[in-house]
Amino acid sequence: MDFRRDFLHYYRLELYFEDNKIFGSIPEEIQNLISLTIFEADNNDPTGAIPTSIGKLQSLRELDLSWNRLSGLLPSSLGNLSLLYNLNMSHNDFEGTIPTSLQNCHKMEILVLHNNKLNGSLPGNFIGQMNQLRSLYIQKNLLTDSFPADVGELKNLNDLIVSDNKLLGVIPTELGNCLVLEYMDMARNSFQGNIPITSQNIP
Numbered sequence: 001m002d003f004r005r006d007f008l009h010y011y012r013l014e015l016y017f018e019d020n021k022i023f024g025s026i027p028e029e030i031q032n033l034i035s036l037t038i039f040e041a042d043n044n045d046p047t048g049a050i051p052t053s054i055g056k057l058q059s060l061r062e063l064d065l066s067w068n069r070l071s072g073l074l075p076s077s078l079g080n081l082s083l084l085y086n087l088n089m090s091h092n093d094f095e096g097t098i099p100t101s102l103q104n105c106h107k108m109e110i111l112v113l114h115n116n117k118l119n120g121s122l123p124g125n126f127i128g129q130m131n132q133l134r135s136l137y138i139q140k141n142l143l144t145d146s147f148p149a150d151v152g153e154l155k156n157l158n159d160l161i162v163s164d165n166k167l168l169g170v171i172p173t174e175l176g177n178c179l180v181l182e183y184m185d186m187a188r189n190s191f192q193g194n195i196p197i198t199s200q201n202i203p
Helices: 003-009 028-032 052-056 076-080 100-104 149-153 173-177 197-201
Strands: 014-016 038-040 045-048 062-064 069-073 086-088 093-096 110-112 117-120 135-137 142-145 159-161 166-170 183-185 190-192
Touching: 028 052, 052 076, 076 100, 149 173
Parallel strands: 014 038, 038 062, 045 069, 062 086, 069 093, 086 110, 093 117, 110 135, 117 142, 135 159, 142 166, 159 183, 166 190
Antiparallel strands: none
16 A cells, blocks of 8 residues: 555544555645544554644544654654644654654653654653653653653653663652652663652652
8 A cells, every 4th residue: 555645545533554564655635634533554664754734633642653664853743733642653763853842732641752763852841741641652762961850740650761862960859759650761871870769759
């Protein structure tokens, strides 16, 4: 199946294309699927960048494009998807920084960006704005600088995996405010200092 030729024949509320051999690029015309709520096309073979027009899918709640060959930048227009609660872009070749516009996705519960080439720092007041976040997977990228202290605003956080990056500095004491955190992996970075005493609050 060719994405560009065949994609627009589908006008359903939910599209599931995972585990096929779909190739080609994601067309700009995806914006016409205005009633789309779920789009899962993981484990296929599309290439190229995600079109900025994807930000016009105002009904989208789940977007899974993992395990493909997509590249380029994550479009800032993803921040327009105010109903999005599950975003999975892992196992691609995305580069550049994580768009700060994602902080506008206040319903986000699951953010999966691992195994890419994302770089730069995690800006302050970015993570904490997504206060519904339960799972954050950003391991195996090229992220640098310190880990933001506003992680302590994530009262619902269960899983935090940031291993295999280039993060540095001290581990923020504010992690102790994440009282429902069950799994945390910060291995293979350049953190220093003591393990925060407040992390003992974590069950």
